[in-house]
Amino acid sequence: MSVIIAKGIKKVYNPKTIPVHALNGVDFSIEKGEFTAIVGPSGSGKTTLLNIIGGLDNPSEGYIEVGGQDISKLSDNELIEFRKNNIGFVFQAYNLIPVMTAKENVEFVMLLQKRSQEERDARVDELMEAVGISDKKDKRPSQLSGGQQQRVAVARALAPKPHFILADEPTANLDSKSTSNLLDIMANLNKKENMTFVFSTHDQRVIDRARRVITIDDGRVVSDEVR
Amino acid sequence: MSTLFKLAWRNIWRNKRRTLITIASILFAVFFAVFMQSIQRGAWGKIMDNVVNFYFGYAQIHTKGYWEEQSINKSFELTDEINQLADNSPDIQALVPRLESYALAAFESNTTGVLVIGTMPQREAGMTKLNERVVEGTYFQEGESAVMVAAGVAENLEIKVGDTLVVVSQGYHGVNAAGKYPVKGIVKFGSPELNKQMIYLPLKTAQEFYGAPALHTSLALQISDKGKLPEILSYLKTNLDTSAYEVMSWEELMPEMVQAREVDTAGNKIILFILYVIITFGIFGTILMMTKEREYEFGVLLSIGMKRGAMGLMIWLEIVMLGSLGALAGMIFAFPLVYYFYTHPVDFGKISEDMKAAYEKFGFEPIFPAALEYSIFGWQAILILVITSILAIYPMLKIRKLKPVEAMRA
Ligand SMILES: Nc1ncnc2c1ncn2[C@@H]1O[C@H](COP(=O)(O)OP(=O)(O)O)[C@@H](O)[C@H]1O
Numbered sequence: 001m002s003v004i005i006a007k008g009i010k011k012v013y014n015p016k017t018i019p020v021h022a023l024n025g026v027d028f029s030i031e032k033g034e035f036t037a038i039v040g041p042s043g044s045g046k047t048t049l050l051n052i053i054g055g056l057d058n059p060s061e062g063y064i065e066v067g068g069q070d071i072s073k074l075s076d077n078e079l080i081e082f083r084k085n086n087i088g089f090v091f092q093a094y095n096l097i098p099v100m101t102a103k104e105n106v107e108f109v110m111l112l113q114k115r116s117q118e119e120r121d122a123r124v125d126e127l128m129e130a131v132g133i134s135d136k137k138d139k140r141p142s143q144l145s146g147g148q149q150q151r152v153a154v155a156r157a158l159a160p161k162p163h164f165i166l167a168d169e170p171t172a173n174l175d176s177k178s179t180s181n182l183l184d185i186m187a188n189l190n191k192k193e194n195m196t197f198v199f200s201t202h203d204q205r206v207i208d209r210a211r212r213v214i215t216i217d218d219g220r221v222v223s224d225e226v227r
Numbered sequence: 228m229s230t231l232f233k234l235a236w237r238n239i240w241r242n243k244r245r246t247l248i249t250i251a252s253i254l255f256a257v258f259f260a261v262f263m264q265s266i267q268r269g270a271w272g273k274i275m276d277n278v279v280n281f282y283f284g285y286a287q288i289h290t291k292g293y294w295e296e297q298s299i300n301k302s303f304e305l306t307d308e309i310n311q312l313a314d315n316s317p318d319i320q321a322l323v324p325r326l327e328s329y330a331l332a333a334f335e336s337n338t339t340g341v342l343v344i345g346t347m348p349q350r351e352a353g354m355t356k357l358n359e360r361v362v363e364g365t366y367f368q369e370g371e372s373a374v375m376v377a378a379g380v381a382e383n384l385e386i387k388v389g390d391t392l393v394v395v396s397q398g399y400h401g402v403n404a405a406g407k408y409p410v411k412g413i414v415k416f417g418s419p420e421l422n423k424q425m426i427y428l429p430l431k432t433a434q435e436f437y438g439a440p441a442l443h444t445s446l447a448l449q450i451s452d453k454g455k456l457p458e459i460l461s462y463l464k465t466n467l468d469t470s471a472y473e474v475m476s477w478e479e480l481m482p483e484m485v486q487a488r489e490v491d492t493a494g495n496k497i498i499l500f501i502l503y504v505i506i507t508f509g510i511f512g513t514i515l516m517m518t519k520e521r522e523y524e525f526g527v528l529l530s531i532g533m534k535r536g537a538m539g540l541m542i543w544l545e546i547v548m549l550g551s552l553g554a555l556a557g558m559i560f561a562f563p564l565v566y567y568f569y570t571h572p573v574d575f576g577k578i579s580e581d582m583k584a585a586y587e588k589f590g591f592e593p594i595f596p597a598a599l600e601y602s603i604f605g606w607q608a609i610l611i612l613v614i615t616s617i618l619a620i621y622p623m624l625k626i627r628k629l630k631p632v633e634a635m636r637a
């Protein structure tokens with residue numbers, strides 16, 4: 001079952017001034033539970049594509065369906081609601097809210113969703129354990145290493161059990177040990193929680209770990225292979 | 228909600244130094260404003276009290292229209308009803324009935340115009356302490372045929388205690404008024420105006436002189452607490468027949484005094500206004516930096532599903548808390564100082580001989596306590612609250628228009 005369907009997605013930034021054609025007609029579909037890497041050099045349109053899938057941005061042209069919903073038709077507030085209930089984001093860096101502890105960061109979205117205290121506590125414990133930072137629960141992001149911060153970010157993204165995890169170059173700022181560690185964690189959680197993972201990267205070590213690799217260049221899909 | 232509070236509180240302390248500087252600037256403004264206003268209000272309160280106690284009283288009752296056109300023909304009887312009203316109010320300590328009109332006074336070949344005040348010696352002493360102003364002779368008694376003369380009048384007429392003063396005037400409804408009264412005492416006023424024209428007769432004697440038995444031109448009120456004045460005024464206004472009588476507060480009796488105070492306080496208000504404008508820009512600078520720095524974070528919050536409204540509320544709380552902390556600190560610093568000057572009034576006489584002389588002319592010592600009024604404190608708090616609430620609109624608008632993708636591209 002395809003849970004993400006993209007048809008003829010185009011994105012033009014600043015159409016009225018200096019138009020930048022970030023996406024030039026992208027087609028693909030992603031099945032439930034897939035672990036997909038979007039690969040391409042810097043400037044190829046990876047971030048733009050993930051933002052459109054995640055409802056952070058609208059395509060200029062084309063059709064985008066996520067979880068059975070045509071999200072190009074949603075209003076700003078509906079998009080916030082859609083994101084809160086469906087998408088977990090992991091960004092390149094500075095993901096975490098600096099004034100919250102690791103635990104509070106993970107808990108935050110569940111708090112916004114008004115989940116009960118017990119449910120939140122249980123989920124936080126479970127995820128902190130899974131990403132291996134149970135002992136750093138009460139640390140602020142500034143007291144954590146880059147790798148630890150990204151693991152907290154992954155835990156936060158997964159906390160409300162979204163259907164999709166979108167990660168934009170999550171390992172870009174990590175050393176190789178932290179990178180492989182984070183990928184292990186993501187791959188495990190992908191299996192265990194049966195969520196659909198889409199992440200972008202241009203790091204060969206990360207590409208090697210993906211089960212499906214969609215390569216884009218200059219805003220177009222140039223190859224799409226499942227291993 | 229409590230989460231927002233917690234977040235806002237922690238956010239305030241992210242940049243400790245900037246927060247402390249902002250708080251310190253608000254602290255300074257509030258401290259300065261409270262202190263300045265307390266001193267000023269205290270000084271004016273004291274001046275007003277002095278003037279009020281010195282002759283007018285905090286309020287007066289007249290025949291309607293008397294104050295506009297002061298004529299002895301607009302005199303009235305002190306009815307049981309009025310006495311009853313005064314007795315029934317615990318805040319009215321005494322009524323000082325007076326009959327006041329102008330006359331010509333003569334001694335030997337000298338004459339001068341005078342203001343004749345017929346009053347009850349005991350009650351006058353109770354309210355204005357006229358008895359303490361006697362510099363020669365003795366204080367007069369009710370029912371006596373005797374006159375107290377102000378020092379300036381005595382000097383003009385070259386009259387002494389024991390001499391007989393001749394007074395001529397037009398009495399009630401035009402009757403001829405003439406009398407001869409031995410001078411019992413001389414009273415000295417600080418104000419040259421009063422010194423040159425006041426003479427006092429016992430009330431009954433004055434009523435006979437003017438051919439106005441049992442009539443009065445004014446009733447001055449001696450009250451227990453000036454804070455009760457508004458209640459007393461409304462009590463009198465509702466219970467007296469206002470088509471026959473007018474009830475006037477000291478502010479209405481002496482509009483020039485009130486105006487002088489307004490002019491003086493307006494100057495200070497301008498200083499405070501400028502101070503607050505500067506502070507407002509300071510706070511706004513902090514808000515601008517804070518908003519700019521946190522754009523990325525706002526983008527993240529929006530991406531993970533925090534509502535714009537909740538974010539706006541969080542920012543609003545941050546800014547208002549920041550302002551409240553500053554205001555609170557300012558008040559905490561100002562309170563002991565204001566309290567000190569409230570209990571230990573400043574004696575300007577000790578600071579400057581000129582000042583001492585200037586005030587003594589008006590019959591009082593230049594000793595000014597600070598006013599300890601909670602409303603002065605309260606207004607600063609409200610002002611800061613309003614300023615910060617309005618400034619907080621800026622980041623709230625920013626958040627309303629924020630696009631997560633753009634915020635996070637920085
Ligand atoms: N908000 C924007 N305004 C203008 N141009 C943009 C914007 N976002 C991205 N771009 C441009 O679009 C192209 C694709 O960018 P992006 O999606 O960030 O690529 P990638 O993530 O693969 O590096 C780039 O040329 C980039 O400069």
Ligand SMILES: [Mg+2]
Pocket residue numbers: 046047048168169
């Ligand atoms: Mg990118």
